[in-house]
Amino acid sequence: MTTRRVDVGGADPYDVVIGENVHGALPGLLGDGVRTVAVVHDQALPELVRPVTAALTVAGYAVHELPVPSGEAAKEVGVLAGLWSTFARLGMTRSDAVVGVGGGATTDLAGFAAASWLRGVKVVHVPTTLLAMVDAAVGGKTGIDIPEGKNLVGAFHPPAGVLCEVSALASMTERDYVSGLAETIKAGFIADPVILDLVEGDPAAARRPDGPHTAELIERAVRVKADVVSADLKESGLREILNYGHTLAHAIEKAEAYRFPHGHAVAVGMVYAAELARLAGRSDLVERTERVLASVHLPTTYRADAWDELRAAMSIDKKSRGATLRFVVLDGLAEPGRLEGPDEELLAAAYRRVAL
């Protein structure tokens, strides 16, 4: 497989390296001056951590492996506090660095630990899920959850580099893999319809990490994200488009106590956003959205009786301004816009499309 590189621009540019046997690129991504490296990793992935530690050790760093719980359980205050104590014990200074190895939950936690330690040390991400490669590890959003809601505490802290070792995807469950396809498909709807063509052309192949277009899909989704975050790191406007489908998605994740895969929630959220756009006369992409998501075995419906709970949870969305809910909707394929303050009847009517 050819190694691909995507440059992410902005104040502190960095590279996303995508390929096989690419661990040797890690020291280059970490840059000069780093002595101690804290490898914050998903505790369930020792085989994927080993080559990371080996590449860093060979390059001469003092490497410390710090396992954290798998999945969303990593994004908790207690886990973060444990990392701070360990960083203190290791004597980590501002010239040291964190490397995050795992899915999006691990890289969100590792990124926030790096952002908050000594007010900010370097972080490099080694994402091991499709979702983290195409989305979570790129762009600098980091954070943890609290009982009141998902990602409510965090910081913008861009990595110094991202290493996507595509062979790591082979061990993923189909459920987790297709969760990443939801964010990939999101990139297709908001900016790069070729992604949709590739998935629609052979959905069965798209569901497999060894499918013919895996590296291209990753590169295309990373390019969409890179273009957006290069122009608007702190989400003052354009970056909101990456939140397509997420207003309802985060409410569903909260209702499910974060046990529902993020991408599955985003899939339902995209159908909801597409229906909002249709009802508001903005575009009609609902059937295509449902079809492409269903073709890769992502859900397009959620519990009919959950609406009141979801509506309440949606109010705390970061795109809200005061009491006004704001949604990313599409005015056409790859034409993202905003729907501000839709009336309650429209919100409820759109939910009927996803209600099961």
Ligand SMILES: NC(=O)c1ccc[n+]([C@@H]2O[C@H](COP(=O)([O-])OP(=O)(O)OC[C@H]3O[C@@H](n4cnc5c(N)ncnc54)[C@H](O)[C@@H]3O)[C@@H](O)[C@H]2O)c1
């Ligand atoms: N910061 C961002 O911009 C951003 C973007 C999208 C999503 N996210 C966050 O990312 C998280 C979801 O990430 P995720 O889908 O990667 O889930 P995850 O990190 O929860 O991982 C899902 C499961 O996959 C396992 N796993 C990871 N890599 C594996 C591999 N190679 N082989 C086998 N199993 C593996 C994990 O142990 C876990 O059980 C959510 O918290 C979401 O909010 C953040």
Ligand SMILES: O=C(O)C(=O)C[C@@H](O)[C@H](O)[C@H](O)COP(=O)(O)O
């Ligand atoms: O990078 C972004 O910006 C995104 O919105 C990407 C989303 O896929 C991701 O789930 C993000 O963590 C959501 O952020 P939040 O600000 O809504 O918590």
Ligand SMILES: [Zn+2]
């Ligand atoms: Zn997301």
